[in-house]
Amino acid sequence: MTLQDAIAADDVDQLYRLIEEDVNLLDHGSKGPFPDTPLHDAAGKGKTKVAMEIAILKALFPQKLNRGGYSPMHLALQNKHYHTVRALMTLNPKLIRVHGRGGITPLHFVAGKIGDNEQENVEILELLAEFLSTCNSSIKDLTNQCETAVHVAVRTGNIEAFKVLFGWLKLVHLIEILNWKDQDGDTALHIATSERQPEIIKLLIKYADVNAKNFLGMTALEIFQLNPSGSPDVAERFHHEGRRARCYTPTLSLSQYFGREQTDHEEFANFFNVQDESNREIIVVVSIFIATATYQAALTPPGGYWQDSSSNSTVMAVNSSSIALGKSHQAGNIIMSGASLFFSIATLSAAALRLKGITQHYHG
CATH class of the missing domain: 1.25.40.20 (Ankyrin repeat-containing domain)
Structure with missing residues (x-):
């Protein structure tokens, strides 16, 4: 055969x-x-x-x-x-x-x-x-x-x-x-x-x-x-x-x-010298640190809290924000209020949202 x-x-x-x-x-x-x-x-x-x-x-x-x-x-x-x-x-x-x-x-x-x-x-x-x-x-x-x-x-x-x-x-x-x-x-x-x-x-x-x-x-x-x-x-x-x-x-x-002019995402990548998929993990780690700092800032309001109670009415400008140092208040309340507080929180929120977008972009 x-x-x-x-x-x-x-x-x-x-x-x-x-x-x-x-x-x-x-x-x-x-x-x-x-x-x-x-x-x-x-x-x-x-x-x-x-x-x-x-x-x-x-x-x-x-x-x-x-x-x-x-x-x-x-x-x-x-x-x-x-x-x-x-x-x-x-x-x-x-x-x-x-x-x-x-x-x-x-x-x-x-x-x-x-x-x-x-x-x-x-x-x-x-x-x-x-x-x-x-x-x-x-x-x-x-x-x-x-x-x-x-x-x-x-x-x-x-x-x-x-x-x-x-x-x-x-x-x-x-x-x-x-x-x-x-x-x-x-x-x-x-x-x-x-x-x-x-x-x-x-x-x-x-x-x-x-x-x-x-x-x-x-x-x-x-x-x-x-x-x-x-x-x-x-x-x-x-x-x-x-x-x-x-x-x-x-x-x-x-x-x-x-x-063309680079986008914020691309500028971020260039800043950290992202060249391949593995290096993108670096961005995620860095972003976590930044996010943690932003989170802590959100937990601690700008200006902090009143330490005592008072019925005075004196306004003082500090760091371009008007803080009512002599305004009637109670201990434990947030110092900054009104438009100043709203502006500060809005700024933090915008930064957090932008960071979230960058993180998702490079993690995905």
């Missing part, structure tokens, strides 16, 4: 008997930059047991591309051997991020894959969800055309796959990926309007930048106006969002952004 026979029979025992006879068995034909390894053969045929055994014995094989530009997982996907795909994913989740021909990863592949029937569609969508949850960084991978999995799903009209991606991006707070541009400067919304996909437009319109321009200088709103699709309801949503975005979306170019 040959290695090919052992793979065809998915016989692990026979695989090891062959290895005992030839310790270099798995290396034959596996040299060079683009080898067709025995793992490519086993995965492409859906022989999961032998494929897993080879992947364990030869840890580099799962990441290698053959002369067609495909990894073993790519071949398993192309031939609909989803059980083998799951087994390889369990062995090494990073295989989901292997770039094959065209820069396409397994995640890109399933995002654009529409099954031949409902049952296969369900399995592909489940696999897409498993990819995302098993290796969440895979959503940031791009094809050689700078496309995310979202671009691929929209371009192929795979609405169900888009819904899975869209829902997951909201759950993990990565909505900004919806505004990433491909090599033509198109976001997912540009593509959805060009391809007349009203269902996707409805989902995207509240989360994507309708005024973002592609490299032809066209916004998604302008593409929609030239290429209207869907019901009047879609058009109304589009125009409403366009008006709202124009009101609230910054229009600074990158050079203008760099050259």
